[in-house]
Amino acid sequence: MTRTFIIIGGGIGGLSAAIRLAAQGHQVTIIEQNEAVGGKMSEISAGGFRWDTGPSVITMRPVFDELFQCAGKELRDYLTLLPVDPLTRYFWDDGAQLDASRMPHIMLQRLREFAGDEDAQGYMRYLQYAKRIHDITGSVFIYNDPPTVWRVARTPLKDIPAVDPLRTMSEAIESFVISPKLRQMLERFATYVGASPFSAPATLNVIAHVELSGGVWYPQGGTYSIARALEKLARELGIKIITGCHADEITVESHKVTGVRAGGMFFPADAVIANVDVATVYERLLPQSAFNPRRLGRLADAELSSSGFVLLLGVEGTHDQLTHHNILFSADYPREFADIFERGIPPDDPTIYIAITSKTDTSHAPEGCENWFVMVNAPAANDRFDWGLQGDAYRSHILEMLARRGLDIRSKIKVEKQLTPLDFEARTGARHGAIYGLSSNNRLNALRRPHNRAPDIRGLYFAGGTTHPGGGVPMVILSGKVAAKLALEGLEDG
Numbered sequence: 001m002t003r004t005f006i007i008i009g010g011g012i013g014g015l016s017a018a019i020r021l022a023a024q025g026h027q028v029t030i031i032e033q034n035e036a037v038g039g040k041m042s043e044i045s046a047g048g049f050r051w052d053t054g055p056s057v058i059t060m061r062p063v064f065d066e067l068f069q070c071a072g073k074e075l076r077d078y079l080t081l082l083p084v085d086p087l088t089r090y091f092w093d094d095g096a097q098l099d100a101s102r103m104p105h106i107m108l109q110r111l112r113e114f115a116g117d118e119d120a121q122g123y124m125r126y127l128q129y130a131k132r133i134h135d136i137t138g139s140v141f142i143y144n145d146p147p148t149v150w151r152v153a154r155t156p157l158k159d160i161p162a163v164d165p166l167r168t169m170s171e172a173i174e175s176f177v178i179s180p181k182l183r184q185m186l187e188r189f190a191t192y193v194g195a196s197p198f199s200a201p202a203t204l205n206v207i208a209h210v211e212l213s214g215g216v217w218y219p220q221g222g223t224y225s226i227a228r229a230l231e232k233l234a235r236e237l238g239i240k241i242i243t244g245c246h247a248d249e250i251t252v253e254s255h256k257v258t259g260v261r262a263g264g265m266f267f268p269a270d271a272v273i274a275n276v277d278v279a280t281v282y283e284r285l286l287p288q289s290a291f292n293p294r295r296l297g298r299l300a301d302a303e304l305s306s307s308g309f310v311l312l313l314g315v316e317g318t319h320d321q322l323t324h325h326n327i328l329f330s331a332d333y334p335r336e337f338a339d340i341f342e343r344g345i346p347p348d349d350p351t352i353y354i355a356i357t358s359k360t361d362t363s364h365a366p367e368g369c370e371n372w373f374v375m376v377n378a379p380a381a382n383d384r385f386d387w388g389l390q391g392d393a394y395r396s397h398i399l400e401m402l403a404r405r406g407l408d409i410r411s412k413i414k415v416e417k418q419l420t421p422l423d424f425e426a427r428t429g430a431r432h433g434a435i436y437g438l439s440s441n442n443r444l445n446a447l448r449r450p451h452n453r454a455p456d457i458r459g460l461y462f463a464g465g466t467t468h469p470g471g472g473v474p475m476v477i478l479s480g481k482v483a484a485k486l487a488l489e490g491l492e493d494g
């Protein structure tokens with residue numbers, strides 16, 4: 001029987017859910033407030049330069065392949081994913097440099113020269129450890145329905161130490177490698193979910209496995225090509241995509257969803273999937289009489305992931321010392337995360353990430369120029385730092401830090417745009433601009449993450465970074481898969 005689904009939000013999680021439902025013959029409409037789909041995955045062009053404004057590191061390729069396959073299609077007919085090598089070029093302030101490779105024999109050789117044989121062997125053991133976490137936890141925490149205490153409790157006793165839930169990421173890393181630089185390189189993966197390696201559970205070392213063993217992919221044309229490809233597939237499947245239309249209300253009768261009011265119209269629905277921050281759904285889209293206010297209180301008070309400060313720079317000249325993905329590490333990593341999560345301010349000495357897609361796609365910058373995406377981690381917006389008043393000074397500070405690291409581009413900037421946590425909030429509805437939804441700085445947060453099915457309103461489901469399994473492009477694709485599956489099961493159950 002054909003059912004009618006409304007998806008609020010055309011982010012990657014919303015598109016993933018919509019494609020899966022339409023592929024099974026259902027009628028699906030996406031309502032997106034912006035003029036284009038993609039949400040945090042977005043692009044900007046100016047002065048002959050082109051930048052992605054959101055994600056740049058794409059991992060977990062099988063998740064993308066599976067999304068196209070569920071609609072009977074092949075990814076290669078929609079999108080070209082190129083392997084990136086080196087994965088990332090790392091720089092330290094004493095001049096040390098390391099290119100990460102996913103090829104074990106290459107990495108082993110590089111690490112022997114960089115940190116000595118003991119650490120090279122320790123790194124290999126670390127990768128095996130991270131793979132084992134993936135093998136054990138993948139089916140419970142990543143690839144299926146949200147974890148339940150019951151399913152977690154069924155983890156065989158012998159496997160629990162391997163999941164490493166009691167140490168922090170950094171404590172586990174210290175047990176494998178000695179070099180502070182190599183430790184910092186591995187600790188960095190906590191930032192992929194907007195967390196601190198000094199608080200997040202060691203289980204999250206699984207992220208290093210995904211990138212260092214699985215590789216990084218560059219979608220030809222820029223990351224936004226992913227959104228474009230999913231939109232093309234969605235339209236082919238008959239999904240109606242309404243852009244420039246803000247959803248104002250999810251209508252509810254007797255604790256059951258009836259539809260969505262948006263742009264002055266009413267869209268009736270058998271079920272609604274909100275690709276919107278879960279707390280925002282309760283705060284702004286649901287009638288307050290439809291749920292217990294304590295639920296909103298709990299959602300609104302949950303600790304958020306980090307946000308970021310981004311400079312999009314059109315830079316004159318080419319910089320051979322840089323590659324596609326570059327990381328310039330701060331000198332004091334614990335202090336950087338204390339600034340973000342304890343003091344609530346952008347770090348004084350930040351680790352600086354620079355992505356330059358024109359290294360791979362020369363059309364992204366005029367000849368002899370480069371398109372720099374410069375990002376530093378920053379706290380979700382709060383009252384301790386005023387981006388309106390202090391943002392420009394912080395921007396100058398970042399450029400000064402780059403100059404100190406031998407990258408003085410201050411006189412070479414031809415075009416510039418800035419994105420602060422406030423911009424991420426305004427453009428995508430991300431609460432306080434938190435990029436990855438809820439914080440992972442706590443070992444229980446995987447169990448506390450809002451479920452993809454609303455517990456109190458029948459027919460309401462969630463996809464996206466604030467629900468299971470979490471933030472990041474492949475993860476929100478999986479959240480769309482879970483939301484679509486639960487929505488269909490819910491209708492079968494009546």
Ligand SMILES: Cc1cc2nc3c(=O)[nH]c(=O)nc-3n(C[C@H](O)[C@H](O)[C@H](O)COP(=O)(O)OP(=O)(O)OC[C@H]3O[C@@H](n4cnc5c(N)ncnc54)[C@H](O)[C@@H]3O)c2cc1C
Nearest residue numbers: 009011013033039040054055056057247429464465472473
């Ligand atoms: C600067 C930055 C860098 C990042 N880097 C990476 C990276 O390198 N790798 C990676 O994997 N991930 C990265 N991420 C995270 C990744 O982009 C997100 O986790 C993912 O794209 C979020 O998808 P989502 O499904 O949660 O939807 P979102 O992107 O949050 O989209 C939600 C959509 O809903 C729409 N919407 C909200 N409310 C309404 C309403 N009331 N009516 C209609 N529409 C509405 C919004 O306009 C938006 O389009 C980065 C994010 C940012 C911002």
